[in-house]
Every structure is written in C-alpha cells, then in structure tokens.
Amino acid sequence: MKHRQADPVHAPTLFDSPAEIGTSRVHDPDTSVAAAKSVDAAARSAEVARSMRRIERNRPGRGATSHEVSLDLQRFGTVMPQNSVARRLKDLEDQGVVVRTDDRRPGATHRQQIVWRLIDPPTGAP
Numbered sequence: 001m002k003h004r005q006a007d008p009v010h011a012p013t014l015f016d017s018p019a020e021i022g023t024s025r026v027h028d029p030d031t032s033v034a035a036a037k038s039v040d041a042a043a044r045s046a047e048v049a050r051s052m053r054r055i056e057r058n059r060p061g062r063g064a065t066s067h068e069v070s071l072d073l074q075r076f077g078t079v080m081p082q083n084s085v086a087r088r089l090k091d092l093e094d095q096g097v098v099v100r101t102d103d104r105r106p107g108a109t110h111r112q113q114i115v116w117r118l119i120d121p122p123t124g125a126p
Contacts, residue, residue, distance in 0.1 A: 041091065047078055048088040049097055056118050063117035067107035082108065089116050 028036070051072045055064045064072070066086040073080050080088075092098045096119060103115035 041088070044080065044084065045088045045091045045095075047073060047080065048085055049092055051076075052092075052098060052116065052118050061117075063101060063103065063115040065105050065107055065113040065115055067113060068105075069116075 025032075048069055051069045052064060054076075055062075055068065055072055066082045066089055069085045069089070070080055070082045073085070089098060089100075093100060093116075098116045099119050101115045101117055104112035105115055107113040
C-alpha cells in the first residue's frame with residue numbers, strides 16, 4: 001500500500017484550526033483522505049448543536065451522551081454514527097457550546113459514556 005508523505009512546506013502548525021488541517025492522518029489511504037475532505041465539519045457540528053438544544057428542551061438539565069444525540073439525529077432524518085457525534089461534541093466543547101460533565105450513562109454497547117451539557121441552555125428558543 002502506498003502512503004502519502006507529509007508535506008513539510010504545508011505542514012500544519014499548532015496554530016491551525018482542525019478545519020484548516022483536515023481530518024485525515026498522514027498514513028490514511030487515499031479513500032479516507034477523500035472522505036475526510038468531503039465532510040463539512042461545521043455543518044455537522046451545527047446539526048449536533050441543534051440536537052443538543054432539542055434534547056435540552058425535552059429533558060432539561062439531563063444532558064446527553066453521543067449515543068443519545070446520534071439517536072435524536074436519526075429520529076429527525078440525519079444519520080450520523082456515534083463516533084462522528086463524539087468528534088463533533090469535542091469540536092463544540094472547543095467552541096464553548098457544550099461542556100463534558102462528570103456524569104456517565106451507558107451507550108449502545110452498555111459501556112459508560114460522557115454526558116455532555118449545553119453551556120447556556122436555551123429558554124424557550126426554537
């Protein structure tokens with residue numbers, strides 16, 4: 001299998017945002033690189049944020065796991081695997097939209113997952 005070499009001229013720095021450096025690794029196959037480039041991370045993060053607001057309106061103060069967000073998105077017609085939701089939740093944490101709590105709940109595989117909460121839950125917002 002042929003591996004891509006890192007481009008030292010255009011190598012990411014610590015100051016580049018994840019959106020600027022992409023989401024694939026140097027040794028990923030070309031199909032993974034193409035898939036990563038096709039993902040609109042900002043749009044996916046916005047979908048997860050909308051889901052978190054919806055969950056907060058329906059169950060105030062309870063928060064949600066990545067599994068619960070994935071299920072909520074499915075109910076409203078968006079298929080996003082739990083691992084993708086988890087990545088978007090981390091992005092939203094970096095943006096100051098959600099916070100990880102010390103609470104844990106079981107996910108689809110019955111393993112404990114982080115419960116995330118909105119930092120500023122909406123009060124009656126659509």
